Amino acid sequence: MRLFLLLAVSGIVSLVGGLYFQEFNLGSSELRFIADFGFGAMTLLGSIVTVVATVQLLYGEIEHRTILPILSKPVSRGEFLLGKLLGAWLTICSFIGILTLALLAALWIRQWQMPDLGEEALLEQGAVSSSGVLLFALMQCFRLMVLASVTAFFSAYASSSLFAVFMGFFVWVIGQLRGSLDAQWGEGIGQSLLKTLTLLIPDFRIFDLGAYAFGEAEASLVSLLGLVLYAVVYAALYGSLAAVVLKNREF
Amino acid sequence: MNFKRRLLILWFASSLLVGLLTQPLRQGAVARAESGESLASLADGLGQGITFAALGGYRTIAANFVWISMYGDWRYRLKGEVLEKMQLAVSLNPDSVYFWVDGSRIIANDMPVWQVGDDLMESLFESEEGIAIRKAYGEQALAFLEQAPRAVAQRVPVLVEKASICWQRLADLDRALVYFKQAVEKEDVPNHICRVYAEILVKNGEVKKAYEYLKSHYAGLSDDDRTALKPFVARRIEELKAKLESGS
Amino acid sequence: MFGRPAPAELYHFSDRLALKESVQAIELRELTKDFPLMERGRYLRAVDGLTLRIPENSVFGLLGPNGSGKSTTIRMLLGLSEPSRGEIRIFGASPQEAEARRRVGYLPDAPYYHKFLTGRELLRFFGKLLGMSRSELERRAEELLAQFGLADAMDRKLGAYSKGMLQRLGFAQALLGDPDILVLDEPTAGVDPVGAAEVGDFVRGLREQGKTVLLCSHLLTQVQDLCDAVGIMNKGRLLASGSIDELLGVGGDARFAIEGLTGSELGEVARFAQEKGGDLVPLGQNLEDLFRSLVSKDDQRGGEA
Numbered sequence: 001m002r003l004f005l006l007l008a009v010s011g012i013v014s015l016v017g018g019l020y021f022q023e024f025n026l027g028s029s030e031l032r033f034i035a036d037f038g039f040g041a042m043t044l045l046g047s048i049v050t051v052v053a054t055v056q057l058l059y060g061e062i063e064h065r066t067i068l069p070i071l072s073k074p075v076s077r078g079e080f081l082l083g084k085l086l087g088a089w090l091t092i093c094s095f096i097g098i099l100t101l102a103l104l105a106a107l108w109i110r111q112w113q114m115p116d117l118g119e120e121a122l123l124e125q126g127a128v129s130s131s132g133v134l135l136f137a138l139m140q141c142f143r144l145m146v147l148a149s150v151t152a153f154f155s156a157y158a159s160s161s162l163f164a165v166f167m168g169f170f171v172w173v174i175g176q177l178r179g180s181l182d183a184q185w186g187e188g189i190g191q192s193l194l195k196t197l198t199l200l201i202p203d204f205r206i207f208d209l210g211a212y213a214f215g216e217a218e219a220s221l222v223s224l225l226g227l228v229l230y231a232v233v234y235a236a237l238y239g240s241l242a243a244v245v246l247k248n249r250e251f
Numbered sequence: 252m253n254f255k256r257r258l259l260i261l262w263f264a265s266s267l268l269v270g271l272l273t274q275p276l277r278q279g280a281v282a283r284a285e286s287g288e289s290l291a292s293l294a295d296g297l298g299q300g301i302t303f304a305a306l307g308g309y310r311t312i313a314a315n316f317v318w319i320s321m322y323g324d325w326r327y328r329l330k331g332e333v334l335e336k337m338q339l340a341v342s343l344n345p346d347s348v349y350f351w352v353d354g355s356r357i358i359a360n361d362m363p364v365w366q367v368g369d370d371l372m373e374s375l376f377e378s379e380e381g382i383a384i385r386k387a388y389g390e391q392a393l394a395f396l397e398q399a400p401r402a403v404a405q406r407v408p409v410l411v412e413k414a415s416i417c418w419q420r421l422a423d424l425d426r427a428l429v430y431f432k433q434a435v436e437k438e439d440v441p442n443h444i445c446r447v448y449a450e451i452l453v454k455n456g457e458v459k460k461a462y463e464y465l466k467s468h469y470a471g472l473s474d475d476d477r478t479a480l481k482p483f484v485a486r487r488i489e490e491l492k493a494k495l496e497s498g499s
Numbered sequence: 500m501f502g503r504p505a506p507a508e509l510y511h512f513s514d515r516l517a518l519k520e521s522v523q524a525i526e527l528r529e530l531t532k533d534f535p536l537m538e539r540g541r542y543l544r545a546v547d548g549l550t551l552r553i554p555e556n557s558v559f560g561l562l563g564p565n566g567s568g569k570s571t572t573i574r575m576l577l578g579l580s581e582p583s584r585g586e587i588r589i590f591g592a593s594p595q596e597a598e599a600r601r602r603v604g605y606l607p608d609a610p611y612y613h614k615f616l617t618g619r620e621l622l623r624f625f626g627k628l629l630g631m632s633r634s635e636l637e638r639r640a641e642e643l644l645a646q647f648g649l650a651d652a653m654d655r656k657l658g659a660y661s662k663g664m665l666q667r668l669g670f671a672q673a674l675l676g677d678p679d680i681l682v683l684d685e686p687t688a689g690v691d692p693v694g695a696a697e698v699g700d701f702v703r704g705l706r707e708q709g710k711t712v713l714l715c716s717h718l719l720t721q722v723q724d725l726c727d728a729v730g731i732m733n734k735g736r737l738l739a740s741g742s743i744d745e746l747l748g749v750g751g752d753a754r755f756a757i758e759g760l761t762g763s764e765l766g767e768v769a770r771f772a773q774e775k776g777g778d779l780v781p782l783g784q785n786l787e788d789l790f791r792s793l794v795s796k797d798d799q800r801g802g803e804a
C-alpha cells in the first residue's frame with residue numbers, strides 16, 4: 001500500500017513535471033504534452049504497480065505461508081487465485097483511476113488558464129479530448145489485467161519474489177516490443193521462426209490508444225471490443241495456467 | 252521435473268493456440284499502430300535513459316524529452332543535431348502532429364536564417380542566392396512532412412502546413428492550392444482556413460473558382476458559429492461577384 | 500537389546516481400538532510423502548507408509564522427534580500437500596473436497612497470519628472464507644476472542660501480538676467454523692506452563708463437546724494425561740500406536756514399576772525373574788520413557804542397517 005501511494009504520488013509528480021517541461025515547448029502544445037506525461041505515467045508506473053501488487057498479493061502469501069490457513073478452509077485454489085487476481089485488478093484500476101483524475105484535472109486547469117487558445121493553437125495540437133483520456137485509461141486497465149495474470153502465473157510457480165517480478169517485467173517488455181520485433185528481423189527462416197515466437201506472447205502495444213485522445217484516430221466500437229476480448233482471452237489463459245501451477249504446488 | 256516439462260508444453264501449446272486465434276483481433280489494432288517505426292532507427296541515437304523509457308512504455312515521454320533537448324540545440328543553432336533529434340522524436344512517436352508541424356517550421360523558417368545570419372535575413376526574399384536557400388529549405392521541410400504516417404499526413408494541420416510552406420516559402424501557389432483543397436475538404440477544417448483558401452485562389456487569378464467555393468462554403472455555415480464570420484463572408488462574396496462582373 | 504521382537508510389530512493396537520468405535524473421523528492408509536531433493540531423481544521420504552485411524556470423539560496424539568514427518572502428515576491431511584502414495588479420508592471424504600475441509604479446524608505449526616490485520620479482521624476474513632453470515636460471524640468472532648483472552652487485543656494489529664497471543668488467536672481461528680475435527684500442530688509451542696495447562700483443559704473440553712482432536716506435541720507428560728491414543732513416529736514411520744493404557748502395558752501385558760526396594764533387593768527380583776525364564780524390562784510407565792526407548796532403538800536399527 002505504501003508503494004501504491006508512492007507511485008500515485010510519483011505519477012502526479014510526473015504530471016507536474018509535464019506541466020513544467022512544456023515551458024520549454026514554447027507553449028504551443030501544452031495540453032498534448034501534459035497528456036503524454038499522464039499516459040506515460042499510467043503505462044510505466046501502472047506496470048510497476050501491477051507486477052509488484054500481484055507478486056505481493058500472491059507470492060507474498062506463499063512466501064509468508066499465510067496461504068496455509070487460508071487453503072485449509074473450504075476454499076479451492078482456483079477460488080483463491082481468482083480472489084487474488086480480482087484484488088490485484090482492483091488495485092490497478094484504482095491506481096489508473098487516480099492518475100486519470102489527476103491528468104484530467106491538470107488538463108482542465110491548463111485549459112482554464114488559457115481561455116483564448118487561439119484558433120491557430122487549437123489547430124496545431126487539437127484539444128485533448130477527455131473521452132479519449134478515459135478511453136486510454138480504460139484500455140490500460142485491460143492491458144494491465146493481462147500483465148497481472150501473467151505475473152500471477154509466475155508468482156504461482158516462483159520460489160523467490162525476485163523471479164516473479166523479473167519474469168513479469170520481462171514479459172511486459174517483450175510484449176511491448178513484439179509489434180516492432182516482427183517488423184524488424186530479416187527474412188526467411190529467421191523471420192518465420194520469430195513470427196511463431198511472437199505468437200506466444202501477448203502484444204501489449206496494441207492497447208496504446210493515445211492517438212484517440214488527440215483526435216488523431218477514430219475509435220470504432222468494434223475494434224475496442226476486439227481489444228477487450230483480446231485482453232480477456234489472455235487474462236483467462238494465464239489465469240488458468242496459474243491455477244494449474246497452484247494446484248500442483250506444495251505448501 | 253516431470254511437472255515442469257508438462258507445464259512448458261502446456262504453456263507452449265496453449266499460448267500458440269491463443270496467439271493464432273487472437274491474430275485477427277490483434278491485426279485490426281496493429282494496422283493503425285504500424286506506422287513505419289522501427290527499432291533500428293531508434294537504437295541509433297538513443298541514450299540509455301531514452302531506450303529504457305521507450306521500452307518501459309514511456310515512449311511518448313521519451314519522444315518529448317528528445318524534443319525538449321532538440322530545443323536546447325535549436326538555441327545554439329546546431330543544425331545537424333536538431334535534424335537528428337527531430338527524426339528521433341518522430342520515430343519514437345510518429346503520431347504526434349505537433350512534432351511534424353513544429354519540425355517542418357523549424358526547417359522551413361529558422362534554418363535559412365541560421366544559414367544566412369540574422370543581419371541578412373531580408374536577403375532570403377531579395378537576393379537570388381537568398382531565395383535559392385529559402386526554397387531549398389522549403390523543399391526539405393516538405394520532404395520531412397512527407398515521412399509522416401498516412402493518418403497524420405491527412406490531418407488538417409499537416410495539410411495546412413504543407414500548403415503554407417508552398418505558398419510562403421516556395422511562392423508556389425499552384426502546389427499550395429492542392430494542399431489547401433485537400434484541407435478544406437476535411438470535416439474538421441477551421442473556417443478561417445476556408446477563407447484563406449478562397450483568398451489564395453483569388454491571388455492565383457482563379458476568381459470564379461473562389462467565388463463559387465465561397466458560395467458553397469457560405470451555404471454550409473451555421474448562424475451561431477462565432478468563427479464563421481458570416482457577414483464578412485457574405486461581403487466577400489459580393490466583392491468577388493462585383494469583380495467577376497467587372498472583369499467579364 | 501533384550502532379545503524381544505521389534506517394537507513396531509509389538510505395539511499396534513489401533514485396530515483393536517477401531518473395532519470398538521465404528522465411525523472413523525480420520526483414516527490414513529499407507530500414506531507416503533516423498534520430497535524431491537536437489538539432486539535429480541533422489542527423494543526424501545518424509546512420511547513412510549503411515550496407516551492410522553482416529554475414531555470420532557477421541558483425542559489422538561501424534562508424537563515424534565523433530566523432522567519425523569508430523570507436520571507433513573498434517574499438511575496432507577488438510578489437502579495442502581498431495582500424498583505421493585496412499586489415501587486420506589476425513590469422515591470418508593477426500594481432503595481435496597472443500598466440504599471435507601469445512602469440518603476440520605487447523606492450528607498451524609507457526610502463526611502464518613497477515614501481520615497487518617487486527618485479530619478481529621483476521622477472524623472476519625477467515626469467516627468469509629468459511630461462508631459464514633455476517634451477523635453470525637461477528638458474534639462468533641467476539642465470543643471466541645473473548646474466550647481466548649484476546650478481547651482487549653482484538654483491535655490491535657497482529658504484528659504487535661506476542662507469541663502466546665498469536666497461538667491463542669490460532670485456536671480462535673481454528674474453531675471459527677465450529678468444525679468436528681481439530682488438527683492442532685504443536686498447540687503448546689511458545690506457550691508458558693500455565694498456558695499449556697489451559698490448552699490441556701481446552702482440549703478436554705473439546706472432547707466433551709464431541710469433537711475429534713488430532714494433536715502434535717512435544718509435551719509428553721501432558722499428552723499422556725490428555726490423549727486417548729497416541730502414535731509415535733520416527734523418520735516418517737509409525738513406530739507404535741494405540742491407546743495409552745495399551746502402550747504402557749497397564750492391563751494385559753504386565754509391566755510394573757517396583758518401588759521402595761533397595762539395590763540388593765532389586766537384584767534378587769531380577770534374579771527371580773530370570774530363574775522363571777522372564778526378564779526385567781526397564782520400560783517406564785510413562786510415555787516419555789517409552790518414546791525415548793522406541794526412538795533410540797529405531798535410530799540404532801537405522802544406524803546398523
Ligand SMILES: Nc1ncnc2c1ncn2[C@@H]1O[C@H](COP(=O)(O)OP(=O)(O)OP(=O)(O)O)[C@@H](O)[C@H]1O
Nearest residue numbers: 250251534545563564565566567568569570571572
Ligand atoms: N516442503 C518441503 N520440502 C522438502 N522437504 C520437506 C518439506 N517439508 C518438510 N520436509 C522434510 O520432511 C521432514 C519432516 O518434516 P516435518 O515438518 O513434517 O517434521 P515434524 O515432525 O513436523 O517436525 P517438528 O517437530 O520439528 O515440527 C523433514 O526432514 C523436513 O526437512
Ligand SMILES: [Mg+2]
Nearest residue numbers: 569570571608
Ligand atoms: Mg512440525
